[in-house]
Amino acid sequence: MMGERRVDQGSLFYEFSLERHVPADHLLRAIDRFVDLTDLRVRLAPFYSSVGRPSIDPELLIRMLLIGYCSGIRSERRLCEEVHLNLAYRWFCRLGLDGEVPDHSTFSKNRHGRFRESDLLRGLFETVVRRCIGEGLVGGEGFAVDASLIKAEANRQKGIVGTKGLPPELTSRAIDEYLAVLDDAAFGAATDVTPKFISPADPAARWTGAHGGQAYFAYSDNYLIDLDHGIIVDVEPSTAVRQAEVTAAKTMISRSEAQFGLCPTRLAGDSAYGSAAMLQWLVHERGIEPHIPVFDKSKRADDTFSRSDFAFNAGTDTYRCPGGKQLTTTGTVVNDGTTLLYRASKHDCQACTLKPRCCPKEPARKVPRSIYEGARDLARDIATTEAYAVSRRQRKKVEMLFAHLKRILRLDRLRLRGPTGARDEFLLAATVQNLRKLAKLIQAPTMLPAT
Template structure:
């Protein structure tokens, strides 16, 4: 029996169902800014774009919305999927722009990438307008995204360690601390800035030949190799992602944290409280956030004690009223100095050399390299703020914030990895990785926005 062909009179409009996600998206997301952003790229005789920039954005966006991992596969899907054709403004028999045209355009016009950041920001703004973001509680976490680089491409490089990310911020706190020290002890010392810079140590790093901007990630419970990290902060009302920062995979979570949050705090409705995992519990964060009037609900980091001596920190008890430590021999350690390292500022509490000289516990208390003959304890300069925050760690709102962080952040990363291409990047370089993570976050925000609108 031969197949019977029927002729139908239909338009592409008829073929896309009323309530289709892409119809809702088209009605909600105004992409006219794309023309605006890209106008300068094509003026001054730069030639007409081989593809309309709005169509290009849509082309890439559907890849992230439907978890289509490569541009080649997006092209194939658009050929056969009527709804995708409709969204891109292509009629049933229009030629689909080839994936190589898209790649070439992205490569030839690197300034096109600011469109992706703007797109992300436009979607966040739309979510704020629809009252899906309140800033009451924002949660931060990072996830690893595989770089397009193998471990076989790695080689060892010797690096001079740079001063920490918070060098400048710490500088001004050191100055403040030195003034306080002078008031307390009558002594004034110079800043140690130059010396620390001179002392900076050398270390080794595994760099990939194929993507030198990725980083060798080695974290407990995570795969090891070349990765990027996507740091995201979301609003815990509806899970709208407010900010994305991408770093190489070997950067500690605390490094981009404060700049990342400050950008969100500036651009998005002021944030009232933030919550984060233990990796973000570092003393400076407590102080900076307090100064900005932001409550900080962070999972406390267990303190590491690197003292070689048998008597660790917990052998000493703190007397807050007099701001002194009592040692196991009943003697007092008082503030005598301020210590500055590449990544922190600390009060130095010193015991009296006379006390230690005649002390029966001397062997247990002083390590071999204690040349000054007295015990020293270091306490972060930001301790008052840290203590104010952490004394609340068992209160219901604190625990509730930690729970919300876990549920929202983990759920969001899982959704992005499963359905929005956040497992691996295809392009190389930090900028391309950032575009990738921004598009993934944009796709998730659009999904959440449209779902919230019913």
């Protein structure tokens, strides 16, 4: 039998509880246990006036931003609409049923002012990392580092030819930030190569075709993670070139030790971090085992002997060629003071039967050796161990985090411009990823019924 038509009759009184309407297994309920904003007001207090109209609660803004990045809501205008309508979002933001949702423009005003001036988002990220350490999710022995390209908020079809530079009449916040980081080793000073194109909307974004398809403007999102549970220990933006990513890795390793006292014994990474200078820094300055493939281009493609065919004797500081002759060095360094040249005797080479396979176009063979070759040799030795194979498998955790970042959190393209905009987005996304990991690994205590 068809039911009767329902007539909307307003009641005089309602009994409604948001607490009861948010499911026990809801993601926001699981995350809420680990959101600690107790020192937020202390950090922001110097940036507010003691007189005037009360501002929007900064805790409300941060909770709304966490919802946006956790749920993949990329638009702050849409975020305000969703918080207004969604009961779980209202519960997480402590708004109740009749709490007023702030206007979307409030986020921009606070982001460009108080939040960046107080480094609030970095403080929030580090608070969550400390909670992960306190819960025993960070072992601190094995780390992995990697970078992923994130498209910038810049139209690839409106780029300016790099050799022409930016027109002097252009002005914007992003251009001011670009000029401010020209001497930064993670941005403008990372390479002397002039990019093919520069974006007038976001000049600090790098034109890159690293993925093999259409080139585009991008930033690099750099992660340093602990290998035990894949907790993101640090995050840093950089321009999208290898040298800048190496600089960002050094910054993150040093900062994690300064902030959390974490000193890993080994670091896993891909060949982008296998340069001689980086391996030297890890081994001799930080005491970290490099579980990293050595970046080596000494292999020859013309079927002549490569450097690996020459045996080095550390005791005599000489190389021995396949013909049994010695190559010595005068100690003079070349290539900006990073390389020694070991030369064979012209007399030995002219009489050698192996000369057509060794130096067919030169009177004598010379072998370059980096002044950091000791660290490279150590990395090669580590690469033959079982521990290295384990690190290579564990390193996939950082790649999984980047896949989660782009597919689940939908951060495959930035919404904010400039290095600080990229930094804000990367910090918030990494904070949310750590919060989700905490919610997954730390089960909520079960409440026993009263007796």
